[in-house]
Every structure is written in C-alpha cells, then in structure tokens.
Amino acid sequence: MKKNKQKPDRELxxxxxxxxxEPYLYLLPFFLGIAVFTLYPVVNVVLMSFxxxxxxxxxxxxxWGLANYDKVLSDPKFAQAVGNTxxxxxxxxxxxxxxxxxxxxxxxxKLRFSALFQTAYFLPMVTSVTAVGLAWKLMYNKNFxxxxxxxSFFGIDKIPWLENAAWSIPSLVIFGVWNILPFTIIxxxxxxxxxxxxxxxxxxxxxxGSLRIFLRITVPLLAPTIFLVCIVNTISxxxxxxxxxxxxxxxxxPFYNLYTVVYYIRFAMxxxxxxxxxxxxxxxxxxxxxVFTMIQRVVQSWMSARKR
Amino acid sequence: MxxxxxxxxxxxxxxxxxxxxxxxxxxGELVSLLGPSGCGKxxxxxxxxxxxxxxxxxxxxxxxxxxxxxxxxxGIGLVFQNYALYPHMTVMGNICFPLETQRVPKxxxxxxxxxxxxxxxxxxxxxxxxxxLSGGQQQRVAIARALVKNPRLxxxxxxLSNLDARLxxxxxxxxxxxxxxxxxxTIFVTHDQEEALSISDRIVLMKAGVLQQNxxxxxxxxxxxxxxxxxxxxxxxxxxxPGTVEDGAFVAADGKARCALPMxxxxxxxxxxxxxxxxxxxxxDENGPMACExxxxxxxxxxxxxxxxxxxxxxxxxxxxxxxxxKGDAVRLSLKRxxxxxxxxxxxxxxx
Numbered sequence: 001m002k003k004n005k006q007k008p009d010r011e012l013x014x015x016x017x018x019x020x021x022e023p024y025l026y027l028l029p030f031f032l033g034i035a036v037f038t039l040y041p042v043v044n045v046v047l048m049s050f051x052x053x054x055x056x057x058x059x060x061x062x063x064w065g066l067a068n069y070d071k072v073l074s075d076p077k078f079a080q081a082v083g084n085t086x087x088x089x090x091x092x093x094x095x096x097x098x099x100x101x102x103x104x105x106x107x108x109x110k111l112r113f114s115a116l117f118q119t120a121y122f123l124p125m126v127t128s129v130t131a132v133g134l135a136w137k138l139m140y141n142k143n144f145x146x147x148x149x150x151x152s153f154f155g156i157d158k159i160p161w162l163e164n165a166a167w168s169i170p171s172l173v174i175f176g177v178w179n180i181l182p183f184t185i186i187x188x189x190x191x192x193x194x195x196x197x198x199x200x201x202x203x204x205x206x207x208x209g210s211l212r213i214f215l216r217i218t219v220p221l222l223a224p225t226i227f228l229v230c231i232v233n234t235i236s237x238x239x240x241x242x243x244x245x246x247x248x249x250x251x252x253x254p255f256y257n258l259y260t261v262v263y264y265i266r267f268a269m270x271x272x273x274x275x276x277x278x279x280x281x282x283x284x285x286x287x288x289x290x291v292f293t294m295i296q297r298v299v300q301s302w303m304s305a306r307k308r
Numbered sequence: 309m310x311x312x313x314x315x316x317x318x319x320x321x322x323x324x325x326x327x328x329x330x331x332x333x334x335x336g337e338l339v340s341l342l343g344p345s346g347c348g349k350x351x352x353x354x355x356x357x358x359x360x361x362x363x364x365x366x367x368x369x370x371x372x373x374x375x376x377x378x379x380x381x382x383g384i385g386l387v388f389q390n391y392a393l394y395p396h397m398t399v400m401g402n403i404c405f406p407l408e409t410q411r412v413p414k415x416x417x418x419x420x421x422x423x424x425x426x427x428x429x430x431x432x433x434x435x436x437x438x439x440x441l442s443g444g445q446q447q448r449v450a451i452a453r454a455l456v457k458n459p460r461l462x463x464x465x466x467x468l469s470n471l472d473a474r475l476x477x478x479x480x481x482x483x484x485x486x487x488x489x490x491x492x493x494t495i496f497v498t499h500d501q502e503e504a505l506s507i508s509d510r511i512v513l514m515k516a517g518v519l520q521q522n523x524x525x526x527x528x529x530x531x532x533x534x535x536x537x538x539x540x541x542x543x544x545x546x547x548x549x550p551g552t553v554e555d556g557a558f559v560a561a562d563g564k565a566r567c568a569l570p571m572x573x574x575x576x577x578x579x580x581x582x583x584x585x586x587x588x589x590x591x592x593d594e595n596g597p598m599a600c601e602x603x604x605x606x607x608x609x610x611x612x613x614x615x616x617x618x619x620x621x622x623x624x625x626x627x628x629x630x631x632x633x634x635k636g637d638a639v640r641l642s643l644k645r646x647x648x649x650x651x652x653x654x655x656x657x658x659x660x
Contacts, residue, residue, distance in 0.1 A: 198392035201359060206406035206457070207380035216405070220396040 049279035056275045068280035078281060081259040087169065088260065089237040092176045097230055100181055104188035105218065125182035133246030136175045137162065140247070162247060165257045172258065176243050180236065184229050191225030192218070224303050231296035235289050241266070261285045309370055309460040309493045310335050311356070316365035318351050318517075325351040327517045329365070333510070338487050338494045340504035343514035344540070349497045350465055352514070356495065357463050358382050369460060380409075382461070385454030385492075389466045391446045393438035399425070399449050400434040406457045420456055428452045428486055444475045451483070455490060462487070462494040468503060480507050501541050505529065513537055530646060535656035538584050538649055544613075547623035549583040550653060558583050560619020567597035567618075569643065571650060575659060579652070586647030587613070590625035596642030605633050616641075 048054055049068050051061035072078050107118055124132065139145050140161035148158045161171040195218065203213045219226070241262035244252060252263045259267070261281065269278035311333040318326040326348040333339045341349040354360040356367065358379035366375045374382050393402050403421040412420070425431040428448040438446055447467060454462055467483065468476045484507045487494045498504050504511050505525045513520040513528060513536075520540075521533040532538035538546050551560045553575045557568040575581070603622065604615035614627045616639070625641070627633055650659040 196390075196392065198388055198390065199394060202386070202388060202392040202394075203405070203409075205357060205359070205379045205384065205386045206453075207409040208405075209409075212409060216408075217394060223396075 045279045045282055048276055049283045051276050054276040056273070061276070068276040069284075071274075071277050072280045072284060077259060078261075078264055081261050081264040084258055085238060085240060085260045088173065088176065088240050089234055091169075091173045092180060092237050092240075093230055093233045095173070096177045096180045096184055096233060097226060099177065100184040100188050100229070101219075101222070101226065103181070104185050104192055105214065107185065107189055108192045121185055122182045124179055125186075129179060129242045130246050132179070133175065133243060136178075137247050140171050163254055165253065165255050168248070168253045168258055172240075172244060172247060172253075175247065176237070176240065179243055180233055184233060187229050187232070188222065188225055191222050195221045224300065227299060227303070228296070231292060234292050238285065238289055238292075261288075310368075311461060311493065311495070312368040313352075313356075314366045314368065316352070316355060316367060317363050318348070318355060318360065319363040325517050326355070329514075329517070329519050331512055331519060331522045333493065333495065333512075335493055336491050337509040338484065338496060338507060340508040340511045341495060341497045341514065342501060342504040342511050342540075343499065343520075345499055347514045348517035349499075349514050351517075353463055353465055353495065353497050356461070357384050357386050383457075383459050385457065385459035385462045387447075387450045387454045387462070387464045387467050390470060391438075391450040393446055393449055393453070395438055398435050398437060399430060399441070402438065402449055403452045403456050406453060410457060421452075424452045424456045427455075427489060428482070442475075443471050444479055447471065447479055448482070451486060455486070455492070459492060462490075462492045464494065464496045466497050466499070468498070468500070476503075483507065502543070505541070513540065515540075532649060532658065534658055535582060535584070535651040538651065542586060544587050544624050546647075546649075547585050547587065547625075548651075549585070549618060549621045549623060551581060551583060551619065553577060553579045553581055560621060562620040565599065565619030567599075569597060571648065575650070579659075580654060581659065582651045582653050584649045584651055585623070585643060587624045588626045589644040589647035590627070590641045591644060592627060592631055592639060593642035594640055596640040598641040598643070600639055600641055602633050602635055602637040602639060604635060 050064050050066070052063050052065045052067040054061040103121060107114060107121065111117065139147050142148060142158050142160050142163060145161070147161065148156075151159065159167060161167050199217050199221070200213055203217050208216070239262055240260050244258060244260060244263060248254060248258070252258045252260065252267075262285070265278045265281045265285070268274045268281060313329055313331045313333075316326060316329045317324065329352060341352060343349045351360060355362050358374070358377060358381075362375060366373055368374065369382065379386075394405065397405065400418070400421055403425060404417045407417040407420060422431060422434070425434060428451055430445060430448045430452060433441060433445060433449075438449070441449065447470075450467075451462075451464075464483070468479055471479055480503055483494075483496070496504075496508065505528075508525055510523065511525050511528050512522045515536050521528055521537050523531070523533075528537060529541050532541065535548075539548070549558075549560060551558050553559070553572055554566070554577055556570075556572045556575075557566050558572060558581070559566045569583075598618055600616040600618045602614055602616055605627075606613040606615075608626075611626045611628060612631075612633065614625050614633050616623055616625060633639065651657065652659055
C-alpha cells in the first residue's frame, strides 16, 4: 500500500524536475552563442584594458594597471577622436530627429502614393551601410558625382566633398543622417499612430490651424518618442564607423582628420597592435554610452511619472 | 440659435447613413438625437459640426447657410464621447485652448476659463492633468472647453456613455442645469431613451438614417408616429399583439380570441395590424372586452407585473396588487385610452 502510494509521488517529483529544467534546455543553444560571442569578449575586453603591454599572440603582459587608460586619455589623437565623435553626434542627432519628425508627420497623413513614399524612406534600412557608402562615394565624386552635377544647375561650383578636410564633415553627416532616418521615422511613425485622432479633430473644431495643431498637440504628445529617438540615435552615432569607412577608402577622412572613437579603437588594434590601449578606449566609449543610457532611463521614468 | 436641417443626406461608399433628413430645432432648446446604434445620429452630429461634409441638402444656423462652412467658422462647441481632453495640458490649459486660437489676450483667457470652470464646478481642479480627474470631472472639463468660446450651438456626442450608472444620473442633471444657465442651443446624441426623455425639450428619433419623429418627449411616448417609435420608447417595452381587424373587432393571431374596440371602427376588414398597448394601459374589468389568462405574476411593490396571454400572445401588464392575481386565473381586461395604438403590420404606420 505504502509503496503504491509513494511511487506516483516520485514520478511527480521527477516530472516536475524535468519540467523545471526543460525551458533552460531550449534556451541553452542561444545562450551558448551569447556566451561565446558576447559575454566572453566583453569580460575579456574589460580584463585586457587593465593588462599592461599585452601581447595578443603570446597572451603575456607585464602587470595589471591603469597604464592603458593613461595612454588613451593623454593621447591627443583620442581627444581628437572624441571631439569628432561628439561633433558627429551633435550634428546628426538633431538634424535627423528634426527631419524625421517632419517626414513621419507627412507619412502619417493619408497621402496619395504614401506606400511609395514609405518604401522610399525605409529603403536605407534594408541596405548594407558599406555598400550604400560606396554608392555615396560615387555620388560625392568631385568631377563625376551626381551631387555636384545637380548643384551645377544652381550655379554652384564643384565641391570637393571627399577631398577637402572642411567638406569631409558635412559629407559624412549628410550620409549619416540619410542612413539613420528610416529607423528614426519608423519609431516616430509608430508614436504618431498612438495619438488619438480625436485630439486633432477637437483642436480643429476649436479653430486651430495645422501649424498650431502640430506644435501644441502633436509635438508634446510625441515628446516621449522624440526623446527615445534622440537617445537611440545618440548611442548609435557614438559608434560611428561603418559610415566613415567606405567614404574615404578605409581612411578616417581625407587627411586622417576624421578619427572617431571606434576608428581609434580599430586603429590601435589593427595597425598598432596595442590591444590593451584599444580595450581601454572601448571601455571609455562604453562609459559615454552608459551615461547616455542612464540619462534616458531617468528622464523617461520622469516623463511617464509626470503623465500619470 | 435656430438650426434648420433641410433634406440633409450623407452617403458613404455604399451606404446611406443619413437620408433626406429635415428638422427645425428652436433657439435655446436642448434636443436629443435618439436612436439605436448605427442609426446615423453621430453622422448627423458630425455634419452639424462640419467635421463631415454633407452629400446633399443644406444646413442653416439662423438664416445663415453653413453647409459648406468649415467647423471652426461655425461657432460650435463639441463634446466628444471620450472627451478628447489634451492629456499634456492642465484643466486650465484645456479650457483656455480654444480661446488661444481666437487670439484672446491671456488675462481674459484665464478670467473666462475660471468663470466657466465655476459654472461647471471644476474651478478647484484647474492645475490637474486630465489623467488625475474622474470620469465625471473629465466630462465637466470637456463641457467647459466647449462652452468657453461662447458657441452658438453645443454638440454632445454620447456624453454619458463612458460614465457609471450613478454618475450618469448626476451628469445628465448637470448638463441640463448648465444648458439652462447658459441658454445655448444644445444637441445631445444618445441611444438611451431614458436619458433623452428625462432631459430634453425635444427628441428627434432616428432609425437607419431616417427621421422617425421629431417631437416633445411626452408626445413621443404618448403619440408615437409609427411602430418603431412605439417599440423604441418605454420600459418595459410596449406589448404588440398581432392580429386582424374584423367588423370593428380585433381578432388575435390564433383566429379565435377577439375583442371589440371602439378605436377599430372605420378600419377596413382583414387588415393585418398590431394592437400595441403599454403595460400601464390595461385595467382589470369584469366587463372588459379582452378575456385573458394569467401565466405569471411578479411582485413589484405597490404594483404587480402580470404576464398574461391573449389569443396565444404573451404580454405584460401592471396590475394593482390588491387584486391578488394568481397564476392560471382567467381575467377580463379593458384598455385605457392612453397608451393604446394600432399599427399596420406591414408598413409599421400608425392607424388612427
């Protein structure tokens, strides 16, 4: 009698143990991928940044210490890279946000051919940055590029987009903005579609024109999304590299004047073989991005608290 | 302001939402647009506000033709079903917003907003956001926002449907009070007959985009123009006894039960009719013309609700509880003059 009673109990326990580990089994393959390709490198980079005179091949290093950070932070090239990156962020983020707020509003209207416009605007999203970068390089070409060709109709002389240090920033920024627009527009469009159209009707009945509706109703209601877009774009702009690489034949600008932080990391690693320095620079970049992410979290929780 | 609707029609792709609608609403009246869901009453309201263009017909405000006029020029205040208060503005900001677009100076805006807020009793909530208000308070703010610009016409689209039962009672009294204080001509859309009957000066009853009756509340109840009106108003619903007319008598559906009624004099023989009787219009009467059987009795305090059957058709009647009816009793009833109607069964038209 007792045995009979106990047996199903144990089965129950066994089954529940299996049931308990079953979800982890399903998660395991993905977790292994993450562990090998993300977690291990992350830990390794952190460690590497503290290893002085680290050799990647022999895995030898002289001692633990902050020498790599000291090198990075006192390197004028790194300061230049941070300056360029900040300049890029401060230009691309506001410009792309402004353009995409306007474009998203236009796409949100019931326009004719709106499907065509949507496809056109979202096209950059499905293309490879590097491939498109090569196309832009051709368009920017001083003598044969389509941009200078079109500008010539307005009597504008040939602009050395990629050959001149002063022009290289605008050309990078224009390409960067174009590249970032689709994702930004998608986010803003979904934000716009969450706004109850009754607010627009109510405002129109009250005699508000389109501009007033846009400024007093649309923008305030879209503010949380606009803020999210700014932060997401800031983070991605901090990591600017793949926009830069194809435009200038793999060089950071025509006269090595457009070093960005990621370019600095790559350069330290690939050209100078200073893995510790590269790792330290990566950690510093992580610090920048981390600060912005925190700002985003704080402001967003403050915004949603204010809404309630 | 007097509102005249002259053969107003609205067609969408393949449906006619409002068809040849003509009515006149007098200055200062509170008019209910009543009808079942989908009858076109909100469409009509949106055409009055100018949000929807008409497909045909004309709309006049006093002597002014406003048919093609955009909403902001019509001088209307609109209260939406879910209030549509701007969530990012305070109550003050919401009420001031219509004045802002009219370029009213700020000091005057605030003064007028405070004044109207006192009228609708939200003056102590001016710094709150809409999400910090109860449903009833949001409703009041929405009304204040609609009234602050002194509209010629106040339009309310199912304003009470988002409130719970108790608040609904309270708010409908409030709407009546505010309307009477301001004297603004008001159109109130509702599907709730009780709401319409209790607060309106006049009820416009619609069905499937067609005007059924435009009348005083009591006339709508006491003198319905057709079967639909009689069915739509009244709780419990009116009793419809189908039958035919034979020599001034009503013959029930089973062909046996019959009763002679003076109102049937002059109705041609063999006409298919509904004898429609409100539950309160039956009287127990030993010499009454209707021989019925009691099937069920419910106590309802002072009165009893009796379920009876006449010629195979069940109906409900209020009976004085002192009579002590029981299930199975055979009784005779006579009909009062009020609340008894005869409708053509095919067309629904009233036979007088």
